[in-house]
Amino acid sequence: MTFVKKKKKISKKTLLFYCAFMLWPVLQFAVFYIAVNFNSFLLAFKKVDANLNFIEWTIDHFSIWFKDGTTPNLRLSAAIVVSFKGYLISTLVGMPMGLLFSFYIFKRLPGSMFFRVMLYLPSVLSSLVLVLIYSYFVTAPFRDILARLFTVSQDSKFVYSEVKLMGRGQVSFATLMFYNLLVGFGVSVLLYANKMSSISPDLIEASELDGVNTWQEFFHIILPEVYPTISVFLITGIAGIFTNQYNAYPLTKGSPVPDSTTIGYLMYDNVVDAKDNLADVKLAQTAALGLMLSAVVIPTTFLVRHLLLKYGPSED
């Protein structure tokens, strides 16, 4: 006896509901992704005059980034270094800290619930507010604290010239990264802790019966279980290398020092510089850079994903 699967007939009403439901997201995707990227693609190859009249197709907007000694080339070289540094710090410092603290919460050690709430609490605030609080703190109060601790007069030039934590254009990369680790900590702890809480208690109990100690539990049971979440962070982080600006704009009021300018900020800066002048070559150059970075980031992301799946720990 064979069963023929009957194609379910969709009523007009359902179809209408579906179309109405999907219209807005599809339209958004079409306008803000397809159209924008298509336009950006064309822009990267187009040379126009100040009145936006087409002159010719060109690859100059790409090649300028590779010409030795040009400003775009120098800026990009420096930004690549800063971006990779940022990724490494986030990955090598932020991630282990987040995992360890999540484990602390998972183990329900003293104050774990309090920390869980308190760490996440700043995430409720607008990031702009957090940036303001942080920048206020590391300017005057921090300088004053240092001055008092080291009994240095507040008028002393030591305070202003040596402690380059804040002040327009004076945010050091370390200050910037410290802020990013600080604000990212709560979210990562929450995500890891949630993932850990989904681990079967039977598994933990069994391991305890087998006599594993806390570190063995962390490395051999918890980490493999949390690995999918870690993978997501690592994979999305790859794309972040090319887009993240580590809050450089709000923290420096749009004027980061060269040591704090990431690729993401460089692209943003170029576009903001051009303002509404569509004829400005900076826009076309940025579109070209975006295309080149896409060509790098897409295969890299897939490669990293492949490697993480292939060589990562197994839950078995």
Added chain:
Amino acid sequence: MKHSVVKKLLCGILAGISACTMVACGGGGPNGPDNHDRPTDTSKTQVELFNYEAGYGREWVDSLISRFEEAVKDVSFEEGKKGVQVWYNGAQQTFKSQELSSAPYHVFFQENCDYYELRRAGVLVSVNDIVKQNDLTLWDGSSLKTQLEAAGYPLDNSVESKLIDQQKAFYTGDGTNDYFAVPSYMSTWGIIYDVELFDEEGLYIVDAHDGNFHLESDIGYEEYDRTVGPNGKAGDYDDGLPRTYDEFWSLCTKMKNKNLIPIAWSGKHELGYLSSLGFNLLNTALGSEQMMLNYTFKGLAKDLIKVSGNGEFVFDAQGNPVTEDVDITTIRNGYETFRSSGVYYMVDFLKNLLDQNVSYYDDTIRGNNFSHTDTQRAFIEWGHMNGRKKIGMLEDGLWWLRETIPSKNKVYGDSSNFLKTHKYGWLPLPYPTEEMADRGLAPVLADSLNAFGCIKSGVSAGVRDACKALLLFSCTDASCLDFTVKTGSPKGLEYDVPESVKADLPEFTKQFIQFLNEADKVYNFSGLDFYNSNKATFQPASRFAATVRGKYQKSVIDGYIYDSTVPSKEYAEDIYATAKSFFTTYSWTADQN
């Protein structure tokens, strides 16, 4: 049950915090209709006006509206209607083409807005008739000019005749010779000084005929005459003010010795404010004719620093740049303008200004969160507060006085008497050297706002004509004068300020008008295709970007905050090298020569 209540309470608190931060970050939208509390008179043509309401505020627009409504009360712009009602709307908002075409306003006074973008998009009405003919033919065939004359509001010289060549080239732009906007106000950044403090402390420079620097307050030099000041003329407003950079620094040092803060500027907006000051120093050093090469990139460039075979600037034994004149015949060599001695001197001035070891500024004011209005308030009030040092000079825009009056509160209670009882002066920027000061070049007033008035296309003929009439009316000498009286600043048109008007103006405005009458005007824009395709690169804040010691510095200010040890000669060389690299690697089109 108890847990549920606690959870709900926590959720409520968190939501509240979240909402509060959202509210705190909100605001900043248009101020909304402002003079809309009067009844609408449907027998009159209705015009919606939008004003970029920032430093100059709205008082001048209110005055323009009331004078205009009175002037055209018997003029018909639409069949069946007589007179015009203009509704004021203002905010710190500029309109790009798409926003402008959908905005519910008809006539706009904008600043720092891309005129070419609006023009290209076809969203503006041509105003050729009011600019060139100084008249408008109305729907019934009558002449606006005739009717205004009959009403006692005669139109003077044509708008076009009040424009300088640079403005004509810019506004007609693409060679069509069509105007789509009229200039509004102009403005610049500069140095303001506290006249009363200068008087009290004897901070004016005197000429003791011994070749040395002396102030009025120096013992034994009280009776000497003040020096001639930057304009080189004795007996006028700038006597005793520093004529050269050396005099300026000597003055600052003496002010510091007197326990004063020599100069202050907004820490929060340091990049923009000091970049603009640097750009104006360059204007002053070069003079208008040479400065125009920075917008045309062609012509005989004078006083360019010679470059040695290894790319270094050549200086003589006394440490002065060795210069030459070069005829720049193609814009592709426009980078040569970046080795003018003026650029080097500007860099040197900014290096000194930001020098932490000398510190002519106050650290608190230079802080990241000290805004321009905070600085203005400090300039006015600190001299009257215990434990605070007095500030001698303020670096700010021309609009500072109008902007600061509402913000003052601690020292002066009644703002209406403020201008009458306190004197501030305009300090014309000094020249780099005595030789440059002696060239006899007119000082330069470099506009930085590019403010203009324009009309949106697609409005009905009657409303359009009423808007044109309003723009034309805003360009009359009477309206220009009214603007100057209200704001203490000039309109972007050529007109005289009679002595009778000056008498009632604040000291600051009086001094500025004297400067204005001597000055050549240079606007920070160009009709050159190459310039407009790279406008971001040529703005004052980013024009002197340079790769200094391997680091890209977007501005001289950034560069010296990052590394104050770089000698100004090296920095100026790097600016030139960066500009040369930009020009030589630029993707030129065949017709760009």
